[in-house]
Amino acid sequence: MENKEQIDVLNNLLEINNDRIEGYNHALKETDETDLKGLFAQLAASSYKNKLELTEEVTKLGGKFVEGTRNTGKLYRAWMDVKAALTNKDRKAILNSCEFGEDVAVKNYEDALKDLTTGSELYNKINNQFVTIKEGHNKVKKLRDELIKA
DSSP, X not given: OOHHHHHHHHHHHHHHHHHHHHHHHHHHHHOOOHHHHXXXXXXXHHHHHXXXXXXXXXXHTTOXXXXXXXXXXXXXXXXXXXXXXXXXXXXXXXXXXXXXXXXXXXXXXXXXXXXXXXXXXXXXXXXXXXHHXXXXXXXXXXXXXXXXXX
């Protein structure tokens, strides 16, 4: 894979993490539930760590890293849904929106891993981030599923 293609893959993941940071920071301000505040802070911090690693990798490859969030796409709309749900402080709606956003993040990481050379240092770094993203997804999904069963 050429450097430009790797940079594009990394910048896509950077946007995903920027979206997660923005979404979870907003959610932190809007919810009163202690357990959700803790989870949202953890997920935002995880994405911030990913962001730092991704910007470092883009720079190593000689590229320019993206700094903002996506203006279009499913993840952006999912975060808008979170913002709308948070105005009512509805736990189930918040978790539904977050889980949708997490699904998009997981899918983007899966796609990125398909594009990278298995076993390379970059692949391993992205795979480690994917594991963390997937864990966050599973935590959100578990909380959401508990409400659906109730």
